[in-house]
Amino acid sequence: MILLPALFAVALCMTGCAEKEAAQPDAPVAQSEAAGDIVKIGVSFDSFVIERWIRDRDIFVSTAKGLGADVNVQNASGEVEEQIEQIRYLIDKQMDVIVIVAIDGTALKEVIAEAKAAGIRVVSYDRLIKDCDTDLYISFDNEKVGTLMGEALAEALPQGGTIFEILGSASDNNVTQVKKGFEDALLGTGIQIAYSSYCDNWLAELAFDAVNDGLEKTGGEVDGVMCGNDDLAGQAIKALTESKKAGSIPVVAQDADLSGCQRIVEGTQTMTVYKPVEDEAEMAARFAVALAKGEDITSAESSVSTQATISDGTYDIPCCALEPVAVTKENLDEVIIDSGFHQRDDVYLNVE
Secondary structure, eight states, X not given: OTTHHHHXXXXXXXXXXXXXXXXXXXXXXXXXXXXXXXXXXXXXXXXXXXXXXXXXXXHHHHHHHXXXXXXXXXXXXXXXXXXXXXXXXXXXXXXSEEEEOOSSTTSOHHHHHHHHHTTOEEEEESSOOTTSOOSEEEEEOHHHHHHHHHHHHHHHOTTOEEEEEEEOOTTOHHHHHHHHHHHHHHTTTTEEEEEEEEOGGGOTHHHHHHHHHHHHHTTTOOSEEEESSHHHHHXXXXXXXXXXXXXXXXXXXXXXXXXXXXXXXXXXXXXXXXXXXXXXXXXXXXXXXXXHTTOOXXXXXXXXXXXXXXXXXXXXXXXXEXXXXXXXXXXXXXXXXXXXXXXXXXXXXXXX
């Protein structure tokens, strides 16, 4: 069963491993009816431009609410200084825990020190925050994500070839991990990276420019493209379409966004990496509530616990890493549709 690795990783984590007050109406905020000692959790998102963060937000809030917590959701819209101010706002609101999807994992040291000085626990969500000794890092095995991409390209290009590497934001620690896994997977395959570029703040349109720049610098020679996520892949494929190359060369990415899955069944994208974000968001909410209640999440006695750690560059911090799954046309129905991640009619919208 293809979904077993992801579910098994969640089991390991279980046993061992809003805008400001003038928030937009559609930002879900859990409201508690009790007036007693309520767990208060603040969440600062990078932005909601990337499709998956909407899913993360909704599942996190729903799970935390079910556990009796109030949740204050903030959206930094890709601006580091805005995220810092929003974290300070959450500190002023005396949150018990602040969960952060960092825009820049190296820019939050001062404000996280302020949170910790105020007795607030901090969770690095999906992206590792560097050198800050956060109380938990929960994400997917990002090096494995890169490995799956590299393996997919190696399978699609058995004779080797030249490829473009279109990465996400250089300030995102996940990008470093994905890049390592990807490039390690290419060793000995005969595949060479002819062009590499980063897309600041994960701006998808930069991938369009990068592919065109790569084509110009290589004289139009490219046998495959790796993209940091499905948003970037969409723009990369747009550039390949204009060069009459879309569908004839493999493109790999991650996130299993609806658009990425549609391109897989249409034949312009070869694979995506599915990360069951519902599992990550639910686990993060459970860990956040446990931390708010003062539980030691490294102890087997905690309601959720982890024995794993990861270095944030300075400190070894508790870590929960979930397992990603490679998705191609062959297993998309089983992994994506049968799990309910996307609906079949939506995925096959443009296919007879």
